[in-house]
Amino acid sequence: MSIRLDQIQPIIDREYGYLITEHPHWSLTKGDQDLELVAHALRVLLHMKTTPRHLAEYLALVDCQHADGGWGKMSSHQESAAWVTAFCALMLIRGNLHLKHPRIAEAVRKCARYFLETQKEDGKWSDPSWADLDAVSHPISFFDVLLSVGRNLVDEPTLSRIKDSWRKGMQFMLERQAADGGWYDPEFHPTGVEITAHLIQDSIVADLVLGNELNVRDCCQKGVLKLLSVQAADGSWDGENVDHTMDCSRSIMLVCSILGTRAQCDGAIERGLEWILKHKCETGWPDFPGMETNLERTCDGLDTLLKYKAYSQPVTTAIMKLWGYAA
Amino acid sequence: MIFLAKAAEIPEGERKLVKVNGVEVAVFHHEGRFYALNNACPHRQGPLIRGTIGTAAGRTGCFIRCPMHGWKFDLATGDSNGRPANATIYPIDQRGAELFIEI
Numbered sequence: 001m002s003i004r005l006d007q008i009q010p011i012i013d014r015e016y017g018y019l020i021t022e023h024p025h026w027s028l029t030k031g032d033q034d035l036e037l038v039a040h041a042l043r044v045l046l047h048m049k050t051t052p053r054h055l056a057e058y059l060a061l062v063d064c065q066h067a068d069g070g071w072g073k074m075s076s077h078q079e080s081a082a083w084v085t086a087f088c089a090l091m092l093i094r095g096n097l098h099l100k101h102p103r104i105a106e107a108v109r110k111c112a113r114y115f116l117e118t119q120k121e122d123g124k125w126s127d128p129s130w131a132d133l134d135a136v137s138h139p140i141s142f143f144d145v146l147l148s149v150g151r152n153l154v155d156e157p158t159l160s161r162i163k164d165s166w167r168k169g170m171q172f173m174l175e176r177q178a179a180d181g182g183w184y185d186p187e188f189h190p191t192g193v194e195i196t197a198h199l200i201q202d203s204i205v206a207d208l209v210l211g212n213e214l215n216v217r218d219c220c221q222k223g224v225l226k227l228l229s230v231q232a233a234d235g236s237w238d239g240e241n242v243d244h245t246m247d248c249s250r251s252i253m254l255v256c257s258i259l260g261t262r263a264q265c266d267g268a269i270e271r272g273l274e275w276i277l278k279h280k281c282e283t284g285w286p287d288f289p290g291m292e293t294n295l296e297r298t299c300d301g302l303d304t305l306l307k308y309k310a311y312s313q314p315v316t317t318a319i320m321k322l323w324g325y326a327a
Numbered sequence: 328m329i330f331l332a333k334a335a336e337i338p339e340g341e342r343k344l345v346k347v348n349g350v351e352v353a354v355f356h357h358e359g360r361f362y363a364l365n366n367a368c369p370h371r372q373g374p375l376i377r378g379t380i381g382t383a384a385g386r387t388g389c390f391i392r393c394p395m396h397g398w399k400f401d402l403a404t405g406d407s408n409g410r411p412a413n414a415t416i417y418p419i420d421q422r423g424a425e426l427f428i429e430i
Contacts, residue, residue: 036371073411128411129370131397188397239377241394287395288377296371 003273005312008305011277015302016048018283022295028060032076035061039087040299042095047306047322051098058095061088062107069107069114073129082125085114086138093142093150094324108153112146115139116161123168131188133173133195137203140169144206145324170207170214173199181222193230193238194247196223201251201323208258209325220255227252228268235271242285242297245272246304253311257319273308276301328420328427331363335424344376347430352417354426355380355402357389361419362402363428368393369412375400383408 019041024030026041038061045051051058065071070080071088089111096104119125119139127135143166151159177183182192189195200223207216227248231237238244249272256265279286284293285301303322310319320326329347337343337356344366345352351366353376366376373395382389383399390399391414398410405414417428 128409129396129398185397187399190397194396239394243395287372287374291374294372 002270003277003308005309008277008308011280012302012305012309015284015298015305016044019044019295019298019302025295027057028064028075029056032074035064035071035073035075035084035088037296037299038075039084039091040296040303042091044299044302044306046091046094046098047303051095055099055101058092058099058104059101061092062103065107065110068117069110069112070118080114081129082115082118082127082135083130083138085111086142089115089142090138090145090324093145093153097149097327105153108146108150109158111142112154112158112162115142116158116165119165119168123170123172125169131185131195133176133183133185134188134198136169136172137199140166140173140203141206141323143169144203144210147210148206148325149327167214170204170216173204174214174216174219177219177222181224181226183223191230191238193227194241194244196226197237197244197247197251200224201254205255205258206323206325209320217259221259221261224252224255224259224261224265228265231268231271235268235273235275237272240279240289242276242279242287242289243300245276246297246300249273249276250304250307253307254319254323257311257316269308269311273304276304328429331419331426331428333425334361334421337361342376347428350430351376352428352430353378353391354419355391357402360403361421361426363417363419363426364391364400364402364405365415365417368395368398368400369407369414370398370410371395373398375414 026037045054064075066080068080070085072079092104093108124132124136125139143162182196183199184192200220204216205220207214236245237248252265256262279289281293284298287294307322310322317326332345339356342355353364353366355362366374373393375391377394378391389402391402392399400407400414405416407413420427
């Protein structure tokens with residue numbers, strides 16, 4: 001590998017320090033917050049293995065959960081939305097692997113009920129802020145993690161309902177893969193780059209960990225090949241989009257690790273990482289090269305480097321843990 | 328009204344990011360008309376200046392698609408066609424060779 005870990009570790013340390021100094025801007029203990037940003041920050045705490053020091057952050061997230069089990073875009077919003085609820089739910093179920101707090105466990109059960117009760121007949125969830133495929137992928141990701149490491153949280157009848165719901169959601173996504181391996185949404189994602197990267201890493205590939213019931217290997221491999229085929233020569237994706245380049249890099253790291261196709265993907269991952277490192281701001285990352293630092297993107301940048309560290313380890317479980325597919 | 332830009336600085340088909348009173352304004356010159364929007368997408372603050380302009384089937388006017396997560400906004404009205412929030416638009420007053428907005 002051309003990117004050395006001793007090269008990125010100082011960047012991780014520095015950027016994590018920056019995130020901590022920005023605590024008032026993402027912590028629910030300081031007031032109303034954008035919950036997508038909160039979830040991004042909690043994911044960094046998880047992957048930095050500092051979750052046990054931050055119980056108050058997770059309990060604050062429990063405190064603003066709605067009676068129906070969901071969350072809104074802002075912690076003060078009263079209406080629940082599927083995508084952000086799934087992101088919050090993922091952080092709670094994964095955080096509680098370390099915190100083991102009964103209030104968090106109960107909140108996770110409420111999340112499961114929320115998704116069971118809001119799934120549509122055709123297997124999808126709807127969220128006006130996101131494409132249907134993304135709105136399906138994130139709850140399925142939560143169910144993936146629950147089925148992988150959180151079965152003890154729910155009773156057998158609920159587990160059975162979750163498995164049925166998971167199957168319907170997975171089918172919704174699998175039936176919509178295009179012949180070229182990508183997923184597209186004419187309204188939100190005509191290029192298909194971000195949505196393809198999201199789907200294969202956040203939901204579909206987990207089937208291979210959960211017992212290969214739906215035989216998704218070819219589907220994932222086609223998705224990876226699609227992403228590889230649209231990477232720019234400079235290593236970026238989707239018109240120098242930092243967010244989407246981080247998404248694609250992370251997605252390929254996980255999926256090729258599980259598929260056992262690292263040799264095919266190492267070059268693309270390293271070009272992606274090099275581009276990401278080249279275009280960071282002095283502190284943090286922007287949405288596009290030359291723009292100002294964005295805190296959410298900085299969380300994504302840290303997450304990408306931490307996942308690259310895990311990818312660099314010879315055991316596949318190291319990187320699977322960073323999606324919650326292994327304890 | 329506040330001076331935005333000289334019309335000649337933004338030829339047909341071009342765009343320009345202008346900071347007005349600390350606010351980033353994305354200015355587009357499309358099919359003979361100037362449009363000004365707050366550059367921050369109301370979804371995740373994606374930069375609309377980097378967006379793609381298109382024409383929606385069955386709808387009048389043109390839209391700008393945010394490059395981050397694909398929300399689309401009517402260039403003239405900021406309408407998001409059913410998304411939870413609309414873009415902020417600034418009506419442009421063209422006075423000869425110069426463009427002005429109220430912000």
